[in-house]
Amino acid sequence: MRAPSPLIEARNLRVFYRSGSIFSRPRWVAGPISLHVHRGEFVGLSGPSGCGKTSVGKALLNLMGTWEGDIYWKGRNVRHASQRELRPRFGWISQEPMLAFNPRRRIMETLRETLSVNRVTGNAQHRVAQLCEMVNLQPGMAMRFPFELSAGQIQRFALIRIFMLDPEFVLLDEPTSSLDPINQAQILDLIGEWRRHHGLTALIIAHSQRVLKKVCDRLLYLSATP
Numbered sequence: 001m002r003a004p005s006p007l008i009e010a011r012n013l014r015v016f017y018r019s020g021s022i023f024s025r026p027r028w029v030a031g032p033i034s035l036h037v038h039r040g041e042f043v044g045l046s047g048p049s050g051c052g053k054t055s056v057g058k059a060l061l062n063l064m065g066t067w068e069g070d071i072y073w074k075g076r077n078v079r080h081a082s083q084r085e086l087r088p089r090f091g092w093i094s095q096e097p098m099l100a101f102n103p104r105r106r107i108m109e110t111l112r113e114t115l116s117v118n119r120v121t122g123n124a125q126h127r128v129a130q131l132c133e134m135v136n137l138q139p140g141m142a143m144r145f146p147f148e149l150s151a152g153q154i155q156r157f158a159l160i161r162i163f164m165l166d167p168e169f170v171l172l173d174e175p176t177s178s179l180d181p182i183n184q185a186q187i188l189d190l191i192g193e194w195r196r197h198h199g200l201t202a203l204i205i206a207h208s209q210r211v212l213k214k215v216c217d218r219l220l221y222l223s224a225t226p
Helices: 053-060 083-089 107-117 124-134 139-143 151-163 181-198 209-215
Strands: 008-017 027-037 042-046 067-073 090-093 169-173 201-205 218-221
Touching (some): 008 053, 027 053, 053 067, 107 139, 124 181
Parallel strands (some): 090 169, 169 201
Antiparallel strands (some): 008 067
16 A cells, blocks of 8 residues: 655755845755655654754745755645645744734734634634633633743743644744743643644654654754754
């Protein structure tokens, strides 16, 4: 029997940056790397600081344009796909979850806007209340401003902001790096719980292989670019 094709796949992916003149030479920061993630799978990506883990993740979601190689979503090259069509299927939590929220707006306003931009209909407040219960938050906390919340609470709302869209694939970039050990364990448990109930597929980036081994089916290691 033929093995199912990956949900997302990168072949000979190389990531670079440019600075200064448009005629400047590219500065390679990662790759070449080939990887794949099957539906329902959790894959961990680790490596030393500065090896380009985050850049690889952004390239996979086509959040940056300075990359070479091929990236496939369900067998379709993302260079030839509509980003408006693909973007709602991806979720991304950065190393700084606070950046997902406007400091001048209440959490609920940002969550409502996220649903509106992605054309998700229904009662936003009810949806948020359900997800708050799932991640052990009081629904009323959504009426607070980001600076009124702890790091652990902000990270939970960052998870809500992604999970409320029911993405098919999620990139979690150091999802516990800013948390204390108790909150780290709780966040990992919440991610695992969502996976069990909703069939989540994810690439999890972390410096610590110990963290990745707790939740991932297999690990990849990214070496520093010479």
